[in-house]
Amino acid sequence: MRGRKELEKYWGRPYTDTRDWSIYNERLVRRGEFYLSLDFIDHWTDLVSRMNTGKPGRPFHYPEPFITWMAFIHVFLQMPYRQMEGFTRKLSIFIPSLVSADYTTLFRRIKRLDISLRVDPTILSRNVIIAVDSTGIKVTNRGEWMREKWRVRRGWIKVHAMIDIETNQILGLEVTDESVQDDARCIPLLDQVQQHCGREHTIRRLLADGAYDRNEIFNTLEKRGILSGIKTRTDAATRSTGSPYRAECVRERVRLGGYREWAQDIDYGMRWKAEGVFSSGKRIFGETVRATSKEGMIREVKMKMNCYNMLLTMVK
Template structure:
């Protein structure tokens, strides 16, 4: 049944469900994306050219595909070896790698954020926020009964509200405040967008209402869509641009009109990305070391961007 209302407001459903369903079905093709088999020998020759020591036996795309299996199917490394060994019986070109090799090669993968610029708008609008990822599967009873607390890790992200791609990512522990990660996130986002897709506007909640952030946005020529406090000063107290934004909000008649002018409602897109990420990959991590947890989150975010690119 089609919903015609959303939160009490008219919301006509204009989505073409046949196209949308096909896009979601196409995501499953990534599980068996074995195009690299046709270039197996050529890829190995390129990787081993001029290499000192033992030559590579498995090309990089194969390791990337195995990382996909590890992340999507939550498959341990020993089971991954058996999975490929059995699959190789049906695909003669495929060669199974032992679990130690898989672990070492996946650990060495380049985890820099992968973004597809052609899906970005001419003027990019970015939303910024953070979310918590649990580090243990222990429930509330265990935590309350035995007073065991392992905390959580924090995922800070900037996303493009148009394509839903994650443009900036920082993973920290729970003690790091959101505003402290704004500058490195913005640097990543600007770099990933490139000159052809400049960042036009940044949307953020009150956690980013800091003079330093407004000054950084002004320096880069980026408009602010950051929510300021209701009692914020209208004169400069370290950031003339922040004071200007506060005066602009007051001239418009308050928060509601300011939010409408700056498309602040689009900030929920970052919450939607976090929700999708957790539904697909789970709300926790399986790694036990701090470095392993951070790498696991980075791999999940990269594959999330690849899923978006695959169905765009």
């Protein structure tokens, strides 16, 4: 791994930290307010009443915002469901209008929550630059020694995501097992990003490493009017072999003088924003999942990514 001086020599310029640290620190502090966002309590009766209007069978006793809040507590504080019952029981003593819930009800209601990716398009710029990458999530927290000793291998859960490099917001998300290759999920992710951006925001460029160097992806970018920031192979052909746009991008890299000049020209270094989001997510939520079924693991990871997006938008 290169040190700072080596990197400065390699890239020809030092890294300049332009953050306003007073604003940055305040955003981190305000994240703590997220845990106690209890605005729904004042509207508890009205919310439950609307949910039960025309509902056959057993009525609801807990509004959807309360269940969503408990899901956040479950994810952020990594609190088991039985402890969550005790948490609400004690909290209802201090807040009489809050009705405590048993753990089976919390489990069933949280399991039925809508976990589709939540995006706030109002904080996006007019021209959006996205970075795509993937990362692995461990499916067990047992140590490396245990895996080596007993030859236990349970694989990984793989998170594929497209990130807005300006706001760090996740605009596209796919969760698969480890067998799915990165490039196979690129176009479905791009579909999600365009849906979330709508007509008000244009995707200007896609930044990606060599794992996404595929003709199909280049052809899709050309068709949709998105500039490529995909790192092509050093021995890539400069003539069309299935994708004229890819060949054009290779010729542009050669014209600029090589990879280093190409990377500086398109600001390829901003691709690290995707790795930064994954790193932040793992620091906040941990590197493992607690669910045991594959479906449960995927739901848990999606809930965590949704919480990350909401955490970003509430402190902007």
